[in-house]
Amino acid sequence: MSALEDTWVLRGVAPLGGDPTDVLVADGRIAALGADVATRDATVVDGHGLVALPGLVDLHTHLREPGREDAETVATGTLAAALGGYTAVHAMANTSPTADTAGVVEQVWRLGHDAGWCDVHPVGAVSVGLAGTQLAELAAMAHSAARVRVFSDDGQCVHDPVLMRRALEYVKSFDGVVAQHAQEPRLTAGAQMHEGIVSAQVGLAGWPAVAEEAIIARDVLLAEHVGSRLHVLHVSTAGSVDLIRWAKSRGIAVTAEATPHHLMLTDELARTYDPLYKVNPPLRTAEDAEALREGLADGTIDTVGTDHAPHTREDKDCEWAAGAFGMLGLETALAVVQTLMVDTGRMTWADVARVMSFAPARIGRIDDGPMAQGRPLAVGEPANLVLVDPAARWTVEPERLASLSRNTPYGGIELSGRVVATFLRGRPTVLDGRPVAREGATR
Numbered sequence: 172m173s174a175l176e177d178t179w180v181l182r183g184v185a186p187l188g189g190d191p192t193d194v195l196v197a198d199g200r201i202a203a204l205g206a207d208v209a210t211r212d213a214t215v216v217d218g219h220g221l222v223a224l225p226g227l228v229d230l231h232t233h234l235r236e237p238g239r240e241d242a243e244t245v246a247t248g249t250l251a252a253a254l255g256g257y258t259a260v261h262a263m264a265n266t267s268p269t270a271d272t273a274g275v276v277e278q279v280w281r282l283g284h285d286a287g288w289c290d291v292h293p294v295g296a297v298s299v300g301l302a303g304t305q306l307a308e309l310a311a312m313a314h315s316a317a318r319v320r321v322f323s324d325d326g327q328c329v330h331d332p333v334l335m336r337r338a339l340e341y342v343k344s345f346d347g348v349v350a351q352h353a354q355e356p357r358l359t360a361g362a363q364m365h366e367g368i369v370s371a372q373v374g375l376a377g378w379p380a381v382a383e384e385a386i387i388a389r390d391v392l393l394a395e396h397v398g399s400r401l402h403v404l405h406v407s408t409a410g411s412v413d414l415i416r417w418a419k420s421r422g423i424a425v426t427a428e429a430t431p432h433h434l435m436l437t438d439e440l441a442r443t444y445d446p447l448y449k450v451n452p453p454l455r456t457a458e459d460a461e462a463l464r465e466g467l468a469d470g471t472i473d474t475v476g477t478d479h480a481p482h483t484r485e486d487k488d489c490e491w492a493a494g495a496f497g498m499l500g501l502e503t504a505l506a507v508v509q510t511l512m513v514d515t516g517r518m519t520w521a522d523v524a525r526v527m528s529f530a531p532a533r534i535g536r537i538d539d540g541p542m543a544q545g546r547p548l549a550v551g552e553p554a555n556l557v558l559v560d561p562a563a564r565w566t567v568e569p570e571r572l573a574s575l576s577r578n579t580p581y582g583g584i585e586l587s588g589r590v591v592a593t594f595l596r597g598r599p600t601v602l603d604g605r606p607v608a609r610e611g612a613t614r
């Protein structure tokens with residue numbers, strides 16, 4: 172690569188929404204910050220009016236490869252991630268075969284590396300085949316080339332308390348974390364949507380809030396008992412936020428995630444009977460969504476995770492009960508967060524960097540070493556950056572998304588904030604809102 176290609180000046184950008192400055196990117200790192208940095212041999216990006224954030228990190232992405240390459244591949248999902256401002260994603264283990272061995276996690280890691288859009292950190296399954304009975308080879312995955320630190324049966328709840336306890340104990344030896352999909356299976360058998368007034372009116376089987384809250388209550392106590400790290404995925408109820416607030420006040424090592432869709436959307440959408448709005452956990456009430464926004468703003472909720480869950484048309488263009496659970500998220504997450512939290516004055520851009528980059532990188536233990544993510548925008552740090560135009564307003568058009576699937580719940584909705592550029596260790600993956608393929612990358 173010539174100097175021209177790997178030296179960049181980002182003119183007049185606002186790091187974390189602060190005072191405008193120039194950023195010099197050279198040799199994959201932030202080489203200088205300040206007014207009028209040298210431009211010789213550099214490509215200049217006019218960044219006036221743009222906010223610079225550390226590259227976003229998702230702790231909760233479904234890439235569907237191996238097994239469901241008709242819904243998403245590592246290449247298409249990570250392209251969607253780059254366009255959404257992400258420089259790293261954690262790929263959930265509910266693939267086919269399950270990512271429950273060193274071999275499968277290394278395969279996913281390598282596919283991500285070869286595609287080159289962003290770093291892919293595989294999540295390892297907690298139990299063999301996500302079956303919830305036998306512990307998977309956690310240490311082998313941790314010590315593989317993929318260096319797995321996050322373990323989850325996401326899609327399924329680790330409902331056996333003994334298995335959950337063993338997993339929490341086991342991951343301590345390599346500073347891992349168990350990420351729980353909190354869903355009591357007996358209380359949610361056959362459930363289709365949130366249990367409440369709307370489910371009664373539309374006649375769909377309900378998924379009660381207590382089915383989530385009971386597992387969170389149990390798991391924070393288990394995490395306290397064994398002195399291990401617990402991460403709660405896709406928190407969806409006001410009661411869950413209260414439980415996590417309580418656990419944190421006791422000093423329990425729990426972190427929690429909210430998804431963009433649980434922050435923005437409610438169970439009223441089930442009245443459409445369109446399975447586009449069918450997701451696990453289900454969209455809840457307006458009061459629950461407000462409690463999540465409050466918890467995100469006050470730090471009870473640590474991260475926004477997309478739970479990007481691509482599904483094919485065949486799995487979504489059907490009646491509600493037959494539809495698959497899940498919705499897309501990578502290309503819209505930052506705009507949803509800006510629209511709900513920044514434009515309303517509830518969060519600053521520094522807060523956005525915290526919940527979408529610093530905290531998820533720290534939880535996943537990828538904030539260290541040459542591949543470090545979620546680092547401050549400072550001289551010497553790896554140049555993982557996203558430039559956002561906060562003044563842009565756009566209407567989500569499902570057909571224009573890079574994901575192989577089309578199941579976004581935001582089609583036709585106007586959001587604010589567009590990703591203009593994404594840099595992965597000094598190399599642009601997105602410029603002018605369009606993908607920039609790396610030479611020799613797989614497609």
Ligand SMILES: NC(=O)N[C@@H](CC(=O)O)C(=O)O
Pocket residue numbers: 233265325326327352449450451452478480481496497498
């Ligand atoms: N969220 C969903 O509704 N679906 C996810 C699984 C999960 O995150 O539980 C999927 O893999 O499709």
Ligand SMILES: [Zn+2]
Pocket residue numbers: 325326327352404405451452
């Ligand atoms: Zn889940």
Ligand SMILES: [Zn+2]
Pocket residue numbers: 231233263325326478480
């Ligand atoms: Zn998920």
